[in-house]
Amino acid sequence: MEKHFNKLLNIISFRTLLIVVLIVTGILQFFLMLGNIRGTTYDIQAFQLAPETIRAVKTVEDTVKTEQERDNAENAVEPVYVFNDETAHNRSSLVTSIFDILLDVRKDISASKEEVPIENQVHQLQDKLKDITDSQSQLNFTDSQLQSLLTANDASIATAKTFLVNLVETTLKEPIRTDDVAQVRNEIESRIRQNDTLDENLFSVLAVIGRAAIVETEVLDEERTEELILQAREEVEPTRILQGQIIVQEGELIDREVYRQLELLGLLNSHTSTKPVLGLFIFIVLQMAFMYILFDRSKTDLEKRRKALFVTAIVYSISIILMKLLSLLSDQFDMTIAFLYPTALATMLVRLLANERAAILVTVLTAASAGILFHEGYAAVLQMDIALYIIFGGLSSVFFMRSMEKRSHLLKACGIVLVSNFLFIAFYLLMSQSDYELVELLFYAIAGITSAVLSGALTMGLLPFFESALGLLSTMRLIELSNPNHPLLKKLLTETPGTYHHSVMVANLAEAACEAIGADGLLARVACYYHDIGKTRRPAFFIENQMSGINPHDSLPPERSAEIIISHTSDGAALLKKHKMPKEIVDIALQHHGTSTLKFFLHKAKDEGKEVDEAAFSYPGPKPQTKEAAVINIADSVEAAVRSMKQPSMEKVQQLVHSIIQSRVQEHQFDECDVSLKELKKIEEVLCETLNGIFHSRIEYPKEG
Known part of the structure; x- marks a missing residue:
């Protein structure tokens, strides 16, 4: 079953798995919380008598009345207009331009030696005026109007020009709004036709010019007006129905307004299902969206992300179930039994089994869900006291107890949670400004203690289950495996002391390098302890264990020597599996040499003139699959090489480390893991620093006296 499940996981993409897990988690949460979002409702209709006195059980804004008041305030705002001083000058200049063009055409015609027909004169004037008439929609001259301009005498034209320019400029110096333009144009035309000094043949064309010249001089300042409207609307205080306010007295008629208020408050049977359910749906979608972002953007390897996802989803679901059970019992007690909930349970489990970021997110999400599950009445959307209680308890176990590498650390974390619980309960009791009896105070004290103790006890109890069911390797488990009293480490120390010392040295190097590139340093250290198990x-076949100076390889053919050396990876993996060691450590035991070649025995075989199958002198692999395995691959070779150096110096060590890493890259040993060239450079730097600290030359102190 497990084999088929793992095969299925390898087929589907992580994003698909993430979406499926979050949908399942969200559906479970939705149905568990659905019963906690409904309150007291009434089966009543409009225009019937109220069966009892109904009060508002929450404070809500009456948006209808608020909007009415704001509309009234908006309608009372006077529009802001801005007068344009330049309009009069611009429009009078337009009139002047028309007459100037007319005079230029008349002058050209007079200067012509040939007699120009009047029709041609009209067309010529039309062409000259085309730019102006195209830009001014009101300027539509007929042929007869243009003909009257061309045939009038100079004195009439001059009089008309002066009169019309002055009339337009004088008129436009007064405020004229868009609605007044038509009236002012009529007045302009009337004044033109009533003027005795003008040639009556020019009345029609002057009226067209005058009307076209008149435009609005005072325009609406939409931006300023909108600001005043917004200001007026914002100054209107929202109309609210206050909690405890009587909506209708018993026996009174429920009119349309009362019915609308009851509907707004969600007190009618026919109006209670949609909004809270939709709100709960959005709430859960928002929570799952945060989880999606957290895991989708995670930079850890695929296997770790999968396990962290399963842990987070399962722990979060367990938390919801526990809170649901408590909420079902809450009606049987007068006191708030929600304070019994283990506030740091989800936080510590996810912190130990996944990572700190996931633990913080689960704390916040659990607290938010608790606000709904322990919600009482309609006094607020969330029961904020319980939500804050869980947030403070959960986060205290993360921020005030950063290390949870030992069981004693977990107990200390429970102590910190206990202090946080007590402080918050004290805050809660003091802020409520109520007088509590001794029994109630005793209950809340026991609740704080129970919450902290359950957080630690359930974490300790559930931890092995998660480790076994999901194949997880927690920090605590790694610390246990690093204990020198572990049977395999005892075996390594007693049977192969040289290998044990080598493993400890490699562990120091690998841990430092892994922490520098953001990999799991603790896993690397523990895996190094066991990688050469x-x-x-066959301890005597490895040089670090050859204390007597006798090398058994001297009497063996190179093929057999290579076979013995190469088999230590598979032998180690088999021994680790026999002792039920975690998969990560078994994998590193197999991968720490990758598919590299035993060049010494390969060259020895070639020197003996044998036909060589290079595969027989190469490790079977696989190549390193993780950053930790890649680092151990390098550190293992580097430590052995530096240890064999005579008088190692900083420059020699640096050159050696660089050459080993380059050799691994050229052999494509890191093609199957996600270690980058930048990280390899960082690994090189850290290894050089650490090695120089280990193999530094002893300082010669001056002799005394």
Whole structure:
């Protein structure tokens, strides 16, 4: 079953798995919380008598009345207009331009030696005026009007020009709004036709010019007006129906307004299902969206992300179930039994089994869900006291107890949670400004203690289950495996002391390098302790264990020597599996040499003139699959090489480390893991620093006296 499940996980993409897990988690949460979002409702209709006195059980804004008041305030705002001083000058200049063009055409015609027909004169004037008439929609001259301009005498034209320019300029110096333009144009035309000094043949064309010249001089300042409208609307205080306010007295008629208020408050049977359910749906979608972002943007390897996702989803679901059970019992007690909930349970489990970021997110999401699950009445959307209680308890276990590498650390974390619970309960009791009896105070004290103790006890109890069911390797488990009293480490120390010392040295190097590139330093250290456990099968065949100076390889053919050396990876993996060691450590035991070649025995075989199958002198692999395995691959070779150096100096160590890493890259040993060249450079730097600290030359102190 497990094999088929893992095969299925490898087929589907992580995003698909993430979406499926979050949908399942969200659906479970939705149905668990659905019963906690409904309140007291009434089966009543409009225009019937109220069966009892109904009060508002929450404070809500009466948006209808608020909007009415704001509309009234908006309608009372006077529009702001801005007068344009330049309009009079611009429009009078337009009139002047028309007459100037007319005079230029008349002058050209007079200067012509040939007699120009009047029709041609009209067309010529039309062409000259085309730019102006195209831009001014009101300027539509007929042929007869243009003909009257061309045939009038100079004195009439001059009089008309002066009169019309002055009339337009004088008129436009007064405020004229868009609605007044038509009236002012009529007045302009009337004044033109009543003027005795003008040639009556020019009345029609002057009226067209005068009307076209008149435009609004005072325009609406929409931006300023909108600001005043917004200001007026914002100054209107929202109309609210206050909690406890009587909506209708018993026996009174429920009119349309009362019915609308009851509907707004959600007190009618026919109006209670849609909004809270939709709100709960949005609430859960928002929570799942945060989880999606957290895991989708995670930079850890695929296997770790999968396990962290399953842990987070399962722990979060368990938290919801526990809170649901408590909420079902809350009606049987007068006191708030929600304070019994283990506030740091979800936080500590996810912190130990996944990572700190996921633990913080789960704390916030659990607290928010608790606000709904422990919600009482309609006094607020969320029961904020319980939500804050869980947030403070959960986060205290993360921020005030950063290390949880030992069981004693977990107990200390419970102590910190206990202090946080007590402080928050004290805040809660003091802020409520009520007088509590001794029994109630005793209950809240016991609740705070129970919450902290359950947080630690359930974490300790559930931890092995998660580790076994999901194949997880927690920090605590790694610390246990690093204990020198572990049977395999005892075996390594007693049977292969040289290998044990080598493993400890490699562990120091690998841990420092892993922490520098953001990999799991603790996993690397523990895996190094066990990576050469296979050498315990034939200890004397490995140089670090050859204390007598006798090398058994001297009497063996190179093929057999290579076979013995190469087999220590598979022997080690078999021994680790026999002792039920975590998969991560078994994998590193297999991968720490990748598919590299035993060049010494390969060259020895070639020197003996044998036909060589290079595969027989190469490790079977697989190549390193994780950053930790890649780092151990490098550190293992580097430590052995530097240890064999005579008088190691900083420059020699640096050159050696660089050459080993380059050799691994050229052999494509890191093609199957996500270690980058930048990270390899960082690994090189850290290894050089650490090695120089280990193999530094002893300082010669001056002799005394």
